[in-house]
Amino acid sequence: MKDFYLIYKNLTRKKMRLFLTTFAIFIAFLIFGAIMSLRSALNAGVEMSADNRLVVVHKTSFTNPLPYAYVNKVKAIEGVKDVTHANWFGGYYKEPRNQVVSFAVDPQSYMTVYPELVVEPEQLSRWYKNQTGILVGERIAIANNWKVGDRIPLSSNIFSQKTGGQTWEFEIDGIFKGNEEKIDTSYVLIHYKYFNETQSWGGDSIGWLILTTLDASLNEQVAKVIDSEFANSNNETDTSTEQAFNKAFIDQIGNIGLIIFGVVFMAFFTILIVVGNTMVLAIRERTNEIAVLKTLGFASSRIFKMVLVESCLLAFLGGLLGIGGAFIIIKGASEQMARFLPNLVLGSDVLLQALAYMLVLGLITGIAPAISALRLNIVTAFSRG
Amino acid sequence: MTSENLFELNNVAKRFTKGKETISIFEDLNMHIKTGDFMAIMGPSGSGKTTLLNLLGGVDQPTTGEITFDGQRIDNLSESQLAKWRANNIGFIFQFYNLMPMLNAAKNVELPLLLTNLSSSQRKAQVETALKLVGLSDRAKHMPSEMSGGQQQRVAIARAIVSDPKFLLCDEPTGDLDRQTADEILEMLQLLNKEFGKTIVMVTHDPSAAKFATHTVHLNKGKFVKAEELLL
């Protein structure tokens, strides 16, 4: 476009003002990128759940145990494909501060219900055979510098050993990865049998069941059947899809979504006001020149477009820099936060949203000055100056 | 083929309404400007000079009456049509030059050419020609802030003629210049008129400017008067 040179020159007239305005937009999109990625990571647990996987927990609280006998009972229910179970171990590595998310599971059935976990075959079969073996996720292995073959102690802040103390020894038989980028690999798996036989409280109880249905359309029906099977017993169940369960858990933390939305909205709105004002002021200062351009024969609509292009360029300039900055921050934070937030990454969904908002910002801040430039009357403009 | 009268104004009236009051600038104004004229319009402030200039430039429309340019009516054109018409036919020269402060001389002169379909190299060539004509080839890359008033006005003239319009409209072109520089500018305008056949209308205060024009008219309170009548 021939007008591009003129637009560029108009943008760069006052270097300090350009810098400050770009910086303000940069800040807005830095916040947007970082916080939306955070939100995405919090929701990823929800999104990543398979749609035909159900979770069965104790009705009163997922912290209450269920009888082991339930495993076979659920297996027998129509529509159920595979069943596995897990216990929350409450693990920590060396110090209580160094928490390790750990589950005591039945290895074969667990890997069947969670096909997105990928392990090298020899590692997997070694773990299957070794009762004191532990399978660690890639992320947590990196965080703690663990290698296959290491012997590590894992302590529990809930359970103690029959023989005293709260620490168990394990050999790392393998490392598992996810078959997609966002899959959580920041936890570890140990054998239920070994755990159950050595922990001091005794009894055969499990934390919860996870099962797959033959088809996602059967989910609701299967869930109903399971819950009615155990209704009015000593341990009533609550069955929901894995997605619903994860979402309910996050909900408990409070209205995180609202807080995040509120902060981002305020940041944007503030920037909008600041940048919008600057644009209006800049155009007002150019009244004379706009009148001259019209006198030379530039159509009003052409000038209108030029102003909008100018404001959009400004928005994209600051916006792309901001997203770039957010990307760097997220990259750095994701290593630090690997333990709590395993899927922290600035994804394409956040990027696309940001681009859309850059366009919106450019249009909103440019529309008022563009219209005033469109309507500018040459005669009044010159008689003013 | 250009008609004998480049401009014809017939029964032109221009009135402004401010609330309940109506101010009349012109009533029943008639004039013609011949092709190849260099006309100076003089008159005290408030005489309507500026309004007449605006009407001739298609920047303002008459309340009633007709304005014809080269046989074509311009008083009934839409705003976008007028913009095109101005781009094709008129070059403007202002009292305060009105150059874009952030563009250098060459880029300023190039502006009217952005309204055409010429290629980049064609535009460059025409800019060079225009600057050569006004004697500022060596200042092509200079910014307005680096030039004197006279030089800036010459750049403005180059801009006004770069797309070779038939008609130049000048609003107090020497109003801000010293005597010597003013004369240089007026000589240049005379050159454009005599050698390049451009029709020029110049609104001015400067009595000695009239010497460069082919003929002078006087405006007083919206009417053309003879020079002697002004002394009354």
Added chain:
Amino acid sequence: MSTLMSQSAAVIKMNIQSLPRRLWMSLAMVFASAVVVAILLAFLAMAKGFDATMKSAGSEDIAFFMRTGSAAELNSSASREQVNLIENAPGIARDEQGPMVSPELYVIVDGVKKSTQNEANIPLRGLDQRGVAMRKGFTLVAGRMFNPGTDELIVGAGILREFDGFELGQEIRFGKYKWKVVGVFSTGGNVFESELWADAKVIQNLYNRGSSYQSIRARMTSPDSLPLIAEYLKNEPRLTHEVQAESSYFAEQGKSLGYMAMFGWVISSIMALGALAGALNTMYTSVSDRAMEIATLRAIGFSHFSAFIGTMAEAMTLAAIGSIVGSLAAFIFFDGLSASTLGGSFTQVVFSFQLSPDLFIKGISMALIIGFISGFFPAWRAARVPVIVAFQTAR
């Protein structure tokens, strides 16, 4: 010196009076400062409220026993035998009934949260009259105490605020068991108000605990008894427990929302940078808008300094106004706002946002820093406006 003052005062007055000319840009600066302050205060109030709720629950003279390695009461356990052993520890106060020791149970039940209309976990604590007496500030605000050995319970005032279905006289069902709400209690607004209380023995029965408990509280003869008790625990092989002052336990728990305060500082600092950019823009525009006036004053004889002060004062005033607006907004919208979030044992902790003078000071300071920086550089420029500008015609 006094002419300097009167000059500055005159310039400041002129600047402020000329504000309406730059109304929108000035308002933008005020708005940006207000938003920064409000956001900072919101997060700080959240963290402070949570912390206060936790901290105020703990007493310095109550010894709190949990099984070693337990992160929270939920994970702990204590057999009857172990409770008896602890009753014999040194440094524990006694009254006519014997050692002032309260063994307690902590089980999880469900309630429907008003805000999300979804279920969330709340604690049901099993204790006896001794335990109730150990909560300082305990009062019954409605109804009566539960009768031991019955299925009656009392609910904390916080539960009533944030959850549905726990009103006085209501019958509640947890799993197979039915309970009746016979009273509402308050403990001065701390975390205990997010709990349901019932008779310990009844809970042992219903939840098949036999004669076991989970945590133990004991009133100490004085806070200095703590090391004696700790020593006793170490030397008794049958006890796998650790002791701390109840106040320390809750202080730790209170820190868990500390990340909110950190987050608040980080976010509002970043936004402050954005607001600063906007403020600088406003002030630079102000200076160029008034260039002619400044130069004219200098031509008359006013000093550089007065021009400098005039601009600084304008910037600080706008920022200060912004901080007041922001503080007011934070106070109106956030002070006392009730919220609940996940606490240590995966149960909900009800707390209120808490604003206090020291938080306001922090907010205002941040705004004033923005005002100072955004005023300084333009003020420097204002001081250097050359007199010649006064003689140039405005175009």
